[in-house]
Amino acid sequence: MISTKVQEDQAVMVVHTLGPKGTNCEKAGFLWLENQGLQGEVKLYETLEEALLHVKETENSVLLGCAVYPFLHNIVFENLLDLQIIDSFVMPTYNMVFAVKQNTREPDVKIVASHPAPAHLAKLFSDHVDLVSSNSQAALACASGAADGCITTIKAAHENHLHVIKDFGEVPMCFTIHGKSEGGSR
Template identity: 65%
Template structure:
């Protein structure tokens, strides 16, 4: 696996991080990145998953030894950074390939511009290339859940989430080299 930029902790505060709060549900690229970051730091830690990074941020602020893992393409990551300058600081970043991004469905379907597709805002252009009927959701894994529950005809999700939900892969877009950020508590 290609990983670029993972650093060795530079100060004692970094060593104290044993909890990563990030985007869920299970099977997100953020979960994968959080586990990788802890492993590369030599830390036996935990990754807690939340509906949004904004929800995760609340837990980081209240939990000693925790950090927020974000994705550089996460909508409004800039708000998380600049609205929390007194509480958080960017302490690390790294590039890791995502799980393969796929278009998946519950059953074989014929795609057209009316096909309803769930997608996180970050990879939504993959969906727009297929249909004009897009439902935005909070994560790639949530897109798979919505597809499985029949809320949409198809979804843009990770191969991991598609496989875990028993979805059929219609198109495989491959891995995407992605930047992930670690935001630690100040003080």
């Protein structure tokens, strides 16, 4: 059963999720804490798989996943003895954009950095798509010159001083909350 509120006996204080700063997952983590009326923090990791390890090792913590995260099904089914989905919610993402470094013209874009989930959008601009671990990481790759353009969030584009070429808008997105199973093993 999916609940809209965590049971009162679960004092969740730490949400472990995908980073770096500026990801949709970070935004969703803070929103979830607020909606639950909980004081807590959001810890960020390079992958959800890395975050998952910390959830298993710590008390009062959950994993926040994104429904379009590649291999979320592996996280669910490979951890059935330890974790279960305890909540889910829909939140609009930051606007998803195609961005480039300042003074880069669209015809000069050869390599586009993208998280695997929105990679189809990257193919609208180049046949050479470099996959990275998050939308924020895509912006960092573009800003550092490792890619000529990126599919990222408007927040990450602005924070990395990128020029937005195309704004795809917000995407209503489902986020999942994974908590420890009662009694540990089933």
